[in-house]
Amino acid sequence: MTPLDELFDRNVAWAQAKTRDDPDYFRRMAENQRPQYLWIGCSDSRVTANDVLGLEPGQVFVHRNIANIVHTSDMNILAVLEFAIQHLEIRHIIVCGHYSCGGIERALSEEKSALVDHWLQPIVMLYRKHRALLDAIPDPRTRLDRMCEINIELQVRRLAATPIVEQAWLRGVPLAIHGWIYGVHDGLIRALGAPVTSLAERDSLATIDARIVNPVEPESMLRRHAIEAFADLTSFEPQEGFDCCPDHGLNPGPAS
Numbered sequence: 261m262t263p264l265d266e267l268f269d270r271n272v273a274w275a276q277a278k279t280r281d282d283p284d285y286f287r288r289m290a291e292n293q294r295p296q297y298l299w300i301g302c303s304d305s306r307v308t309a310n311d312v313l314g315l316e317p318g319q320v321f322v323h324r325n326i327a328n329i330v331h332t333s334d335m336n337i338l339a340v341l342e343f344a345i346q347h348l349e350i351r352h353i354i355v356c357g358h359y360s361c362g363g364i365e366r367a368l369s370e371e372k373s374a375l376v377d378h379w380l381q382p383i384v385m386l387y388r389k390h391r392a393l394l395d396a397i398p399d400p401r402t403r404l405d406r407m408c409e410i411n412i413e414l415q416v417r418r419l420a421a422t423p424i425v426e427q428a429w430l431r432g433v434p435l436a437i438h439g440w441i442y443g444v445h446d447g448l449i450r451a452l453g454a455p456v457t458s459l460a461e462r463d464s465l466a467t468i469d470a471r472i473v474n475p476v477e478p479e480s481m482l483r484r485h486a487i488e489a490f491a492d493l494t495s496f497e498p499q500e501g502f503d504c505c506p507d508h509g510l511n512p513g514p515a516s
């Protein structure tokens with residue numbers, strides 16, 4: 261027995277469970293992959309694309325690195341991007357970071373002595389540029405989470421500036437780039453603004469500098485549903501004699 265035999269045992273149990281519920285499962289898997297989404301996420305072990313999206317293997321093409329950074333000299337991410345768009349014909353690219361990201365925390369720290377600090381340099385530079393504003397946020401956790409959001413918006417812009425994406429848009433490919441953030445504390449994904457679907461939309465985006473001053477309000481699906489329910493309520497015209505209670509229990513509540 262080796263220390264990792266347990267993983268082989270887990271693998272056998274998983275494969276058997278899959279075929280017990282669905283005898284053709286691996287036959288279908290072996291045929292081809294037809295993922296509809298490219299996920300660019302953090303290497304953090306808590307944020308696995310298939311799990312948080314509730315998708316099966318074969319449904320999402322994945323690239324992960326520390327702090328979900330798009331380095332335009334990174335052959336790995338560029339190859340993934342090109343393969344996803346041109347060969348898999350994926351039309352939705354999701355840049356999904358997460359709150360409490362250790363990579364972002366490192367970028368905000370004074371420690372600068374390892375290879376990972378080269379990797380994190382775009383975030384470090386952004387932090388240095390806006391340090392007065394960001395350090396004015398008194399709670400360190402809030403400051404970190406704000407920077408996690410800003411980093412995603414930065415990477416959406418970097419992705420949208422790659423020649424691969426530009427050429428796809430110029431060819432009329434209906435490509436959408438989504439900036440999302442995942443809450444490790446509640447399991448919910450939040451959208452950071454609308455997706456970017458064209459060169460014109462990319463060019464009309466607010467600058468990252470402006471975003472630091474006026475951040476986007478993250479919106480989870482739960483919050484969106486609550487806001488829609490609240491909107492329905494405010495458009496409701498009560499009939500004469502309608503007995504309206506003061507609390508409908510539909511207040512959207514704090515941002516989630």
Ligand SMILES: [Zn+2]
Nearest residue numbers: 302304361362
């Ligand atoms: Zn992370």
